[in-house]
Each structure stands twice: as C-alpha cells, then as structure tokens.
Amino acid sequence: MIELDPASLHPALTDPALTAMNFLNEVASCYPDAVSFAPGRPFEEFWDVAQIPRYLERFCEHLRKDRGMDEAAVVRTLHQYGRTKGVIADIVARHLGADEGITAAPDAVVVTVGCQEAMVLVLRALRATDRDVVLAVDPTYVGLTGAARLVDMPVLPVASGAEGVDREDLARCVAEARAAGLRPRALYVMPDFANPTGLSMPEEGRRALLETAEREDILLLEDNPYGLFCGAAERPPTLKALDTTGRVVYLGSFAKTVLPGARVGYVVADQRVRGSAGIFADELAKIKSMITVNTSPISQAIVAGRLLENDGSLDLANTAERHQYQRNLSQLIDGLGRRLGSVPGVSWNQPRGGFFVVVTVPVAVGDAELEYSGRAHGVLWTPMRHFYGGAGGEHQLRLSCSSLDGDRIEQGLDRLAAFLIEAITSAGGICER
DSSP, rough: OOOOGGGSSGGGGGHHHHHHHHHHHHHHHTTTSEEEEOOOOOOTOOOTTTTHHHHHHHHOOOOOHHHHHHHOOOOOOHHHHOOOTTHHHHHHHHHHHHHHHHOOGGGGEESSSHHHHHHHHHHHHHHOOOTEEEEEESSOOOOHHHHHHHOOOOOEEEEOOOOOSOHHHHHHHHHHHHHOOOOEEEEEOSSHHHHHHHHOOOOHHHHHHHHHHHTOOOOOEEEESSTTOOOOOOOOOOHHHHHSSSSSSEEESTTTOOGGGGGGGEEEEBBBTTTOBBBBHHHHHHHTTTTTSSHHHHHHHHHHHHHHHTTTTTHHEEEEEEEEHHHHHHHHHHHHHHHHHSSSEEEOOOOSSSEEEEEEEESSOOHHHHIIIIIIIIIEOOGGGOEEEESOOEEEEEEOTTOOOHHHHHHHHHHHHHHHHHHHHHHGGGGGG
C-alpha cells in the first residue's frame, strides 16, 4: 500500500487548530458515560422526528401559494441542485428583519452548508495574496482559525478586553501588520455570548468598534449563533443592524435555533464590488459553486418550514429553548458557587446568556488533565488553550451547559468539583496516577 509523506500534504493538516477538534471528539468517544460539559450542542429533548415532514410540507405550501409554483416546480425545487445562493434567501432575509433588525436584500444572502462554509467562502475571497491576514479576538472560535489555515490566511490575535474586544489593541495590531507589509482584511468577532468566553459587547462598545473599523479600513466578520439565547436583559442590536457603511459581513447559522443536522448557515455580504455591477455575495457564490455547488434544498426547506410556521421569527420559535438554556446557565453558575466558591484561586465568569462559562483555576488544565478527568472522575470539559492562537488559557477550562438536563448538570458539577479539588491539592501531579 502506498504511503504518503505528511510533508507533501497541506501544512494545515498538522496545525493545532485542525487537530484539536479531533482530539476532543476522541476523548468523548473514549468516555461515553462521562458527563460532558464539552460540546456546544443544542438541547435535544425539544426535537421530534414528526417535525421534519411538517416543516417540509409547510415550505411546499409556501411554494405553491406564495410563489405560485405548480406541482412540477415544487418537486424540482426540492429535488434538483437549485440556485447556488440558495432557495430560501428571501425567507432568511425576512427572519433577519424580524429578529435582528437587519435590512438585507435576498440577493445579498448566500445560504451555506453550515456557518463553517460561510467562513471558508469569505476568507477565501479576502485572501488575494500572501500579504492578506485576518484578525480575531483572542481567544476565538477554533472553526475560524481552522478555516483560515486551510485557505493559507494567517490569523493575528487581538486582545479581548472587558467589552469583548480591546479597540486600542486592535488599532495597534492593524498598524503593526501594515508596517510589516501585511494587509489586514477583517476582524472576526462574536459580539453575543462568544464562543468560548461567553462575553458580550454592550451597545456603546459595538458602535465604537464600527467606528474603529471605519477608521482602520477593515471589515468586521460578525458571527452570531447565540444571540437569541439571552437572559431577561434587553439584547443590544447586532453590529450589522448598526452598520451604515457596509463594514459588516454577517455570518449566521440555524444549527442552534432549528436543527444542527440540517447543516444550514448563511452569510449576508452586501458590499459593492468596485468595477462591477455586483456585490460581495455574488463573488462568494462563485466560490461556493466550486466547493459545494449548492446547499441541500431539502435541508433549506426544513429550516424555512420552521421559519414560516413562526412568521419568520426564530426568537418566537425558540421560546422554550431559550428558557431551558437560561435555567441551565443559572444552575451551572449557582452550582459552581456552592461547590467551588471557597476554593482559593478558582473563579469563573457569569455570562447573561448563551452556552458557555469559563472557569479559571490555579493549576494547568490541558489535554492530559482532560483525559484524566474523563477516566478517573467521569466528567469532560474543554481546555481553553485550544482557543488561543499562541500562549494562553493554560489555567482555564470552558464549560457548556446547553445539551444537559438539570440532573446531569448537578452530577457533572459534583464530579468536576472532585476533579478540580484533587488537581489543586496534588499541585498538578494527577495525570501520573
């Protein structure tokens, strides 16, 4: 059997950003009975297989009544490849207006195979030469880092700051990059309950970031998978809703709000392309046509059916889910306080919504400690170091509470507290046992 030289393959394949996800999945499979605070997956108990044909039929009804299609056209819409930009762009635009205050022309929307494809399309389009770089708030979602590696685009870290991004550090990073002959194209940012930190940006911080992006002449890549899962406080507007000059490319996903298995995301890219009659979305569609050709029309129909059942609003459709996530988050934060509140050197943040909490501890908690935690204590979590571009996160772990019920959260917290107290007491020597 032929053997391939690893050095002959794309260098990103050995990059920590790509290997991290495989490692975390392998750990989970090795300890299937462990309570897992690792995955940011939706809560499964609201799902019902009977919903899927209902959503499909609702979309078909929309095609017949609202778009005036005959039965042959309905069948063709569901079964054929379909338009590269997607067959539900108008429904996505309606949802954005209803839930996010974003005015988006349907032609500015490209429906993608999950938000991950949206990231790849945008980065591939922006990476014109080896001078081009993307900035990302550090720590950042590993999917963005991995996508950038695959298109050979360096990621420059920007400090997060108390409001989600340190704008002074952003300006410094842009200036230093340009002085080094590089071309900073965009800053990737998750303003609402960010993965992995759970941080959110206040409205004044969002407006100031838009001003900074304008002054520094960079785009903002706004990713918003968790915005609808807020607590009782009023949500600040998205960056895209505040954007008046076209600085924001908006990335969205229906994985958390409808169904992750459908693998449907989207990008709103309404920036004009100089010297052409088109917009950025048209350029992204060209790239998509060479990667995935189109997004499954049946998957799009499922998403659209749920949107149509709720007058285009996923805020309305996710009322029960939002309450569940808020209960889980409160239970997680309160449970940490009861178990670890008096342990020296242990602290955690307190997000108002979303899925994630970051715990800081006085000992290193990396991959070896994670494996020991799963094996000896039956609890899994995510080492924060996986989300940093360089050093950082060695004494932090991320907890996700989204996929667990109340009993499993309590059980998992008992196990987590036992692991952390043992780790702190033994001063980091636990992995040798």
